[in-house]
Amino acid sequence: MANTSTRTLRLLSLLQTHRYWPGGELADRLGVSIRTLRRDVDRLRELGYPVEAQRGVDGGYQLAAGAALPPLVIDDEEAVALAVGLQAAAESPVEGIAEASVRVLAKVAQVMPARLRRRVEALRAVTVPIGGGTPAGPGVDPDRLTAVALACRDTERLRFSYSAADGRGSRRHVEPHRLVCLHRRWYLVAYDLDRQDWRTFRLDRLSSPQGSGTRFGPRELPAEDAAAFVRAGLDGVPRPHRVQALVAAPAETVRAHVGRWGTVEEVDAGHCRLLMTADSLDWPAMALGSLGAEFRVTAPAELRVLVEEWGARFTRAAGAGAAG
Structure with a gap:
């Protein structure tokens, strides 16, 4: 027995x-x-x-459903499905989903046998993700992503190779703080021990991450949170599109919907101004359309044209459905 x-x-x-x-x-x-x-x-x-x-x-x-989620027991097939699903969710534009997916993926990857890892990678290699809105940023290897996530979780100093925007390479020794998914790209916020300052690193430019085995105490981040720190750094980087729109909805409602994807400024109790930056105008158009409120695009002119084209297309589609 x-x-x-x-x-x-x-x-x-x-x-x-x-x-x-x-x-x-x-x-x-x-x-x-x-x-x-x-x-x-x-x-x-x-x-x-x-x-x-x-x-x-x-x-x-x-x-039965309980007050808290207890540990779950899953078999090999379920573990593979979970890991593949989490990798896909890591590219989600929904606020909080990407970061949470990586945290769970790190836990699963830590205990997953090598034979199951190979199955996950094989499935990932032959699977074409279904995208929408802003095109996904450069791909990040899941092993690299989970290695960095584990170092953040365990407050373990990390070494890696990094390529700057101009192509220059360097070795970095950091105290990793948080991973942030913003504009469909992954960023590591960390304290650079060699430069004695906080830095943001794009994960698609980071390679060969290795934990040093050395733990560290937390430092105070010079920002409200890691997402705000990344956003502040990106504000100085030229981006193709800066979007402004007046929305007929309370600021808190819009802020809860768009989350970190944009800045919401209150105009009055029932109106707010939404500010966004994006590589493509498709995502801002989708975000505005999904708010369930009237809005008026004030900039850029290209987004007004795109919204007008989409509106005409949807009107024709509705007419065709009614006629059929």
Whole structure:
């Protein structure tokens, strides 16, 4: 008979695969008595898993929603699917999704066997992502991304090679602070130990990251947060399009929708001004259109033309649907 810990994990795995398990069938699958099954269920409850029991001859068990998310047990196929999905989500334009995806991906990658890593990479190599809005920035290798994410999490000093915008290469020794996904690109905010100052590094220009094994204490970032620090650095970099629009919605509503993708200035209780910078006008047009509020583009003229073209196209599409 399997030891108690192994059997408990097996029980948890079974409970996660079916919505409801009859008690007798579950005991048979585990090769234990009904009494032992009850003890194992009680052990899961002590660990924070909300297991509900139904009494009677046809009684059984099922996992229920709890107050907190307990650890999950997943098989090889699910682990591969999770990693591939997280890599795709890391390119998401939705605020907070990309950063959270990388944090979870780092946890999964840390414990994933090499054989599963190879399957993940094979799937990624033959999968074409479905994009929308602003084209994705230069690709970042997932291993590089997770290595940097782990160094940030563990407050471990990091060494890597870096290519500047003019092509000049250098070796860097930093204290990594946070990863930030902005304008479909990944940035590392870190304290550069050689230059004795805070710096922003684009991950697509970073290679061969290696943890030094040396831990460090946190430093105070000279900005509200890491995203604000990156944005301040990018403000001095020329970008093709600077968007301004007047939106007939409260500033807080628009700010919650666009998040870090733009700056929202309150005009009055029911109106605000949205400011954005972008490599392509498609994303600002989509963002404005998805606000569910009236808006007027004040700059640039090219965005006004694009919105007008899209509006005419959507009007024709609606007319064609009505006629059909």
